[in-house]
Amino acid sequence: MMEPPALPIDQTAAWRALASHASAVRQRHLRDLFAADARRFERFSFRCGELLLDLSRQRLEDETLRLLLDLAGEADLPRWRDRMLAGEKINLTENRAALHTALRLPENRSLVVDGEDVVPAVHRELHRMAVMVDAIRSGNWTGATGERFRHVIAIGIGGSDLGPRMAVEALAPYREPGLDIHFVSNVDGADIARATAQCDAAATLVIVASKTFTTQETMTNAATARDWLRGALGGAAAGWARHFIGISANPQVPGGFGIPPERVLVFWDWVGGRYSLWSAIGLPIALGIGMPRFRDLLAGGHAMDEHFATAPAAENLPLLMGLAGIWNVNFLGHDTLAVLPYDQGLSRLAAYLQQADMESNGKGVDRWGRPLGYATGPVVFGEPGTNGQHAFYQLLHQGPRPVPADFIVPLGSHYKLDRHHDILLANALAQAEALMCGRSREQAEAEMLAAGKSPAEAAALAPHRAFGGNRPSTTILLPRLDPFHFGMLIALYEHRIFVQGCIWGINSFDQWGVELGKQLAGPILEELTGADIRHHHDAATAALIALAKGRSRS
The missing domain is CATH 3.40.50.10490 (Glucose-6-phosphate isomerase like protein; domain 1)
Structure with a gap:
């Protein structure tokens, strides 16, 4: 350490x-500060290509910036940056690299992590993703009844949802018509119910994105989508898996849900969820704007990486x-x-x-x-x-x-x-x-x-x-x-x-702060759904559980 x-x-x-x-x-x-310096804007605005960052209206002076740069040196920032970009395991509590920047590296680069060059694996998965995107957008990949996909329901939560959802909205002018993309993240049944209500099951592709394929909200929504498809496809229900793609850091796990390996895209444990839109998690983005433009997105991220590094x-x-x-x-x-x-x-x-x-x-x-x-x-x-x-x-x-x-x-x-x-x-x-x-x-x-x-x-x-x-x-x-x-x-x-x-x-x-609430939800769920189960809680939680158990389910 x-x-x-x-x-x-x-x-x-x-x-x-x-x-x-x-x-x-x-x-x-x-x-x-502006009155004293006619060139303040020029001196406190900075460029990377055509992107301009104007800090002139921050309460900064020359001495402020000098002292802040000294602080960055004191914090050993250049070395931490280089460690991150080199794939060292700077995520100390999980013993992992934080290497989302590798997802944006060009194919002719090399980056060795734990004895393996990760760049070829990244581009193999990008190629698999491109094949899927082209097949879906062209209509060559169809559902169980032979219909081309006109709807996508992307199921995830946190980084598996927020990044792709934001990007699909941001890049909407580049989307081609004919493929509507819906996002589902909340375990509140209203979220999945409203999404499926807008879709024709025979023409719907479901993307399930989860690093572990055990996230409660995601897998609950995925199971509901599977049940909806089975019920709606009628005689073609046996082919429901044709309507699913899984995205996971463990390609074997989606098989337990019923998604075959050839329909599973992979990312790696050195990709944090909130940094994952650049990976296969970005499949909804690529479906919306096409794979060449998705590669433009990666190129823009890489341009900023190079600027940050050099x-x-x-x-x-x-x-x-x-x-x-x-x-x-x-x-x-x-x-x-x-x-x-x-x-x-x-x-x-x-x-x-x-x-x-x-x-x-x-x-x-x-x-x-x-x-x-x-x-x-x-x-x-x-x-x-x-x-x-x-x-x-x-x-x-x-x-x-x-x-x-x-x-x-x-x-x-x-x-x-x-x-x-x-x-x-x-x-x-x-x-x-x-x-x-x-x-x-x-x-x-x-x-x-x-x-x-x-x-x-x-x-x-x-x-x-x-x-x-x-x-x-x-x-x-x-x-x-x-x-x-x-x-x-x-x-x-x-x-x-x-x-x-x-x-x-x-x-x-890391994000250990989100874990405790998840752990406490398990026993509470047992109490809400089991007649004779009791766990120890503070008085307020116990009273609220009792009120919730007495609710009408009609």
Whole structure:
């Protein structure tokens, strides 16, 4: 096992220097930083290809960045990055590599893990996936009655659902008509019932994605889908397996469910669920946009991997974005993050990043099990613009606690509705400007007087119409939301999360915090479904179980 550092990161000289710097600059306003530096945007915005990361509206100064880069060095970040990319087992609690980047490597590269080059295996599975995708999309692979598939029900949960669901929505303009894709994740029967109600069983393909093929929610939904197909196919029910594809890290396990080996795609234990959309878990994406475009998605992710691995620290987008987040959380006390994509296709991005960030970095001990004395992952939330503006932006602008925000803005639209896109862009840029600049009480009062309000009325309303500003935000500009740049965007966030986990000294690749609730659900389920079974619980849980057992099942 790797040796822990002599001191936790918050006891190092680099951390103390940042804390002292934060005290000295805390009262400086972003307006003043821009006023003092006409080139602030140029100096605090960074590029990877056509993707631009604008950190100029973060509360950063040259000294801040210098000290943050010192902190990254103190945390040994370059070495942890290189270990990850080389396939070392940096997921210490599970003794695994965290090698989702290998899923994006070109075929002519090599990466040896545990004595085996994993790249050929990755591309063999991509080839198998391509054969399936082409057969399904062409109509050569049909269901038990000979009908071509017109519906897909993708069953998974967590990373097996959130990534593909987000990507299928994001890349909808690239989907060909004739194949509707539905996602089912919740064990609530409403989820699977509503999906099957929209599908013709004879023309429905079911994808079951589970690393272990034992996940309770996924396998319950899969069994219900199997029963639905058997019941609906009538005389062809014996051929139900023609309607299923399994995706698992153990290719033997889906056979117990009844899915034959030739209909099972594989990924590996070094692929974490929340990093798995690049693997066979991305089959629904490939079915939607076609395999060549899925490969464009991989290429975009790989371009960001190469940038993260090779760009100088002062120009490295994931590193700088991660450091800005560290500054906000640990030195300015901002423990939330609003994700604000100004593209309806990214409507599921915030949900995806909630898992990617909060499951990765929501930890209370370091890699070696030592309790942390500082905050880690922020609370992530968000909605696409302009919907969020009419919901929670009030708190962003005038709430007493600043909320850092990420504005994700594709400059081009797939839809020939220029007026709509111009309005969208105007709102994105205006909201970021308003968060930064604010509006003083005097400005608010002067505007109302100019509009004809009386001095007394203007003075009374001015406090309500003033905005403090100085709210930090990042803007990410994409030329368009296409597979390549979407891949770059998601890889940017993956690496940003990794950067922050490294600096906090935590393992970003396990998720033990989700286990206890699952374990406790088992005995409770036994009590709910068995007449004479009793387990020990606290008084509230016991009372709620009794009430639930008394419910009507009619």
